[in-house]
Amino acid sequence: xxxxxxxxxxxxxxxxxxxxxxxxxxxxxxxxxxxxxxxxxxxxxxxxxxxxxxxxxxxxxxxxxxxxxxxxxxxxxxxxxxxxxxxxxxxxxxxxxxxxxxxxxxxxxxxxxxxxxxxxxxxxxxxxxxxxxxxxxxxxxxxxxxxxxxxxxxxxxxxxxxxxxxxxxxxxxxxxxxxxxxxxxxxxxxxxxxxxxxxxxxxxxxxxxxxxxxxxxxxxxxxxxxxxxxxxxxxxxxxxxxxxxxxxxxxxxxxxxxxxxxxxxxxxxxxxxxxxxxxxxxxxxxxxxxxxxxxxxxxxxxxxxxxxxxxxxxxxxxxxxxxxxxxxxxxxxxxxxxxxxxxxxxxxxxxxxxxxxxxxxxxxxxxxxxxxxxxxxxxxxxxxxxxxxxxxxxxxxxxxxxxxxxxxxxxx
Amino acid sequence: xxxxxxxxxxxxxxxxxxxxxxxxxxxxxxxxxxxxxxxxxxxxxxxxxxxxxxxxxxxxxxxxxxxxxxxxxxxxxxxxxxxxxxxxxxxxxxxxxxxxxxxxxxxxxxxxxxxxxxxxxxxxxxxxxxxxxxxxxxxxxxxxxxxxxxxxxxxxxxxxxxxxxxxxxxxxxxxxxxxxxxxxxxxxxxxxxxxxxxxxxxxxxxxxxxxxxxxxxxxxxxxxxxxxxxxxxxxxxxxxxxxxxxxxxxxxxxxxxxxxxxxxxxxxxxxxxxxxxxxxxxxxxxxxxxxxxxxxxxxxxxxxxxxxxxxxxxxxxxxxxxxxxxxxxxxxxxxx
Numbered sequence: 171x172x173x174x175x176x177x178x179x180x181x182x183x184x185x186x187x188x189x190x191x192x193x194x195x196x197x198x199x200x201x202x203x204x205x206x207x208x209x210x211x212x213x214x215x216x217x218x219x220x221x222x223x224x225x226x227x228x229x230x231x232x233x234x235x236x237x238x239x240x241x242x243x244x245x246x247x248x249x250x251x252x253x254x255x256x257x258x259x260x261x262x263x264x265x266x267x268x269x270x271x272x273x274x275x276x277x278x279x280x281x282x283x284x285x286x287x288x289x290x291x292x293x294x295x296x297x298x299x300x301x302x303x304x305x306x307x308x309x310x311x312x313x314x315x316x317x318x319x320x321x322x323x324x325x326x327x328x329x330x331x332x333x334x335x336x337x338x339x340x341x342x343x344x345x346x347x348x349x350x351x352x353x354x355x356x357x358x359x360x361x362x363x364x365x366x367x368x369x370x371x372x373x374x375x376x377x378x379x380x381x382x383x384x385x386x387x388x389x390x391x392x393x394x395x396x397x398x399x400x401x402x403x404x405x406x407x408x409x410x411x412x413x414x415x416x417x418x419x420x421x422x423x424x425x426x427x428x429x430x431x432x433x434x435x436x437x438x439x440x441x442x443x444x445x446x447x448x449x450x451x452x453x454x455x456x457x458x459x460x461x462x463x464x465x466x467x468x469x470x471x472x473x474x475x476x477x478x479x480x481x482x483x484x485x486x487x488x489x490x491x492x493x494x495x496x497x498x499x500x501x502x503x504x505x506x507x508x509x510x511x512x513x514x515x516x517x518x519x520x521x522x523x524x525x526x527x528x529x530x531x532x533x534x535x536x537x538x539x540x541x542x543x544x545x546x547x548x549x550x551x552x553x554x555x556x557x558x559x560x561x562x563x564x565x566x567x568x569x570x571x572x573x574x575x576x577x578x579x580x581x582x
Numbered sequence: 583x584x585x586x587x588x589x590x591x592x593x594x595x596x597x598x599x600x601x602x603x604x605x606x607x608x609x610x611x612x613x614x615x616x617x618x619x620x621x622x623x624x625x626x627x628x629x630x631x632x633x634x635x636x637x638x639x640x641x642x643x644x645x646x647x648x649x650x651x652x653x654x655x656x657x658x659x660x661x662x663x664x665x666x667x668x669x670x671x672x673x674x675x676x677x678x679x680x681x682x683x684x685x686x687x688x689x690x691x692x693x694x695x696x697x698x699x700x701x702x703x704x705x706x707x708x709x710x711x712x713x714x715x716x717x718x719x720x721x722x723x724x725x726x727x728x729x730x731x732x733x734x735x736x737x738x739x740x741x742x743x744x745x746x747x748x749x750x751x752x753x754x755x756x757x758x759x760x761x762x763x764x765x766x767x768x769x770x771x772x773x774x775x776x777x778x779x780x781x782x783x784x785x786x787x788x789x790x791x792x793x794x795x796x797x798x799x800x801x802x803x804x805x806x807x808x809x810x811x812x813x814x815x816x817x818x819x820x821x822x823x824x825x826x827x828x829x830x831x832x833x834x835x836x837x838x839x840x841x842x843x844x845x846x847x848x849x850x851x852x853x854x855x856x857x858x859x860x861x862x863x864x865x866x867x868x869x870x871x872x873x874x875x876x877x878x879x880x881x882x883x884x885x886x887x888x889x890x891x892x893x894x895x896x897x898x899x900x901x902x903x904x905x906x907x908x909x910x911x912x913x914x915x916x917x918x
Contacts, residue, residue, distance in 0.1 A: 297655070330688040340687040347654065348687035352678050358644055359679065362651020362659075369607065369633065369657060376651075388671070392644030399639060560689045561723050563747045566791065566835030569723075 184418035188487060192497040199223040201235030209460045216438040220429040223441050226448035231509040239452040243516035249290055249447050251525060253282040253504045256306040258529045262537060263322055267482045270547040272322050276302050276337045280477025280495055283503035284409055286310055287447045291454035299347045299360040299378040302337045311344030315536040325544035331556035354380055354387035361396045364404035375461040377405040383414020386422045394435040403461035406469045411476035416489035432469030444474030445500035447507045554580060586781040587773045588759045591733035592622040595740040598785045600630045608635045610645060610662030619664060620700055620759055646672035650679050653693040660744055666701035667710040680749040681724030694747045702809050702856050703902050704757030708895035714857040719751045720834050726790060727833040729753040729807040732778035735831055738788030755808035763809045764816040765905040793837035799824030802912050803844040806854040810903060814854050817908035833863055842874050849880035850915035854903050859887040884911035
């Protein structure tokens with residue numbers, strides 16, 4: 171008989187659970203650590219950038235090092251404004267969710283810089299293939315807030331006609347591709363989007379995001395492999411916010427660095443401070459330049475922290491220490507950019523407060539406008555005819571029959 | 583008119599479409615340089631260029647995802663999954679993504695992708711080179727499902743599938759690539775003498791959603807698709823009973839009018855498919871037929887299908903519906 175071993179299956183533990191003091195390794199990385207890479211760099215040249223951390227804002231919120239994108243104060247203030255808009259918008263929507271005006275909601279809390287800095291670093295013709303945690307990109311591309319709210323509250327003006335859950339935005343005009351619930355599918359699809367641009371010989375780059383959790387899906391690996399083999403003009407971001415609902419990132423990968431996973435695929439890979447607006451902007455602009463010059467994909471790990479719950483249906487106090495985000499070494503993206511701008515004398519607490527108030531009323535006004543078209547609690551809803559339309563380009567006979575049947579029951 | 587087998591007719595459809603529409607790209611495992619393991623894309627890379635006809639990694643999920651992305655960004659990809667048995671890593675991309683993107687995006691994005699895939703048994707392929715998984719796709723709203731059976735209809739249907747703005751799963755009965763299959767494994771006829779092997783070189787279409795009346799008769803309606811069309815033809819001849827043989831061609835949306843019209847005439851029906859019986863597409867047909875034709879039916883509808891087991895290797899002839907099994911079912915419908 172084979173002798174029994176004393177230990178069963180090894181199941182990793184999260185580093186901290188409710189009641190624990192949050193445990194985060196303090197960062198020793200400094201903006202001066204990493205040189206800016208030549209866009210024609212080899213995969214090996216990027217090794218230190220994958221294992222280190224690209225930062226621009228130092229612990230005193232000064233912009234330092236070679237990755238400093240030297241943005242004008244106007245551009246930085248615009249970035250700050252969009253991030254603030256995202257946060258205030260999220261807070262308002264969350265309140266509305268609690269009153270039943272929305273079925274569900276997901277905030278970008280703590281991760282506002284990701285979509286906003288990165289989209290600002292791109293050109294308007296570039297395709298965005300987001301997850302549900304990058305709605306902020308739409309503000310950069312000029313989407314009307316009323317239309318975003320109409321989608322979330324599923325009213326008559328919802329451009330996806332009441333078919334998808336809130337936060338699953340589609341905004342073709344801004345090249346923001348439809349959000350899908352199955353996590354990770356967009357990552358590999360984005361490579362196809364990028365290859366189509368390449369095939370048409372257009373100066374278009376595609377950017378996509380995936381969470382640390384979903385990077386365990388096959389789609390993540392399909393994307394890296396196809397992007398590398400076919401040299402797709404695509405920017406592949408892993409947003410490592412540490413948590414996939416209650417599952418810590420150490421269940422997504424036994425190696426806590428996600429960036430270096432791009433290296434064996436032959437893709438230059440960089441890890442960046444995800445709460446540092448300037449660093450995110452800079453790395454993304456660099457990756458865009460590579461893609462546009464036909465140098466292929468870039469793989470980026472965005473190191474950040476999911477400061478809030480996964481969604482309105484989630485209660486993180488059940489599985490991680492309360493306020494663990496306060497201990498995140500990367501701080502808060504809005505606060506850091508604000509303090510940086512104050513330091514350069516381009517901003518003040520008073521101006522910040524005024525901006526907050528202005529956005530607050532902007533969001534309230536948009537909300538009031540949106541509910542004129544109905545909300546989930548009270549209707550009116552989009553016509554249920556939308557169940558049958560756009561399933562196919564033209565509804566085939568069996569859908570037409572069932573549609574008639576539905577209409578009969580609807581009228582009763 | 584040239585005489586083509588089904589490898590040549592599929593090749594001719596792809597060749598025509600590559601020439602007509604510069605948005606078409608073709609890729610899949612072994613389809614580029616080599617021209618496909620069944621040779622259906624032979625010579626196309628050389629003729630149309632490496633950027634239009636190319637090999638992909640062995641990654642069905644990646645093939646489907648890439649096709650999806652290209653499709654929503656203005657191309658019209660035609661991809662091959664080398665065997666239908668290997669389509670399942672791509673299932674999420676097909677079922678949750680391709681099939682739903684037009685709907686979920688409020689019509690802002692759509693995915694005109696054609697997925698060609700050789701299916702069905704009869705080549706001693708065992709579990710994993712023989713399955714006929716059409717029902718796993720007919721149950722997904724948003725997809726169209728086509729199953730060709732001859733050189734002539736494979737070309738016309740494939741061209742329609744490629745031009746369709748919805749995702750189409752296009753099954754090709756691999757046993758029939760080089761000749762029709764009449765159910766006798768030892769008889770290996772070629773397409774040469776077959777009327778359906780007369781295939782124009784040029785572009786033509788067979789509309790999706792229309793069945794083909796392969797044989798005409800009075801006493802029973804036999805419905806089949808893929809290789810089973812030819813096996814059923816043999817069965818009808820053996821039975822000596824006068825039958826309509828309907829080659830369904832498109833499963834979603836299927837041609838109910840043609841089926842109803844035939845059964846109203848014959849009053850009897852047999853449905854034949856290679857796939858397992860339980861939840862097979864035959865079950866859908868039988869249910870719909872009784873809804874529409876109950877008072878025209880003279881006898882219970884018969885189903886002749888593969889068994890509810892994995893597909894065997896050495897004993898596949900006892901698995902696949904044979905002319906004798908089908909003939910017996912036809913005979914049974916004639917009894918009151």
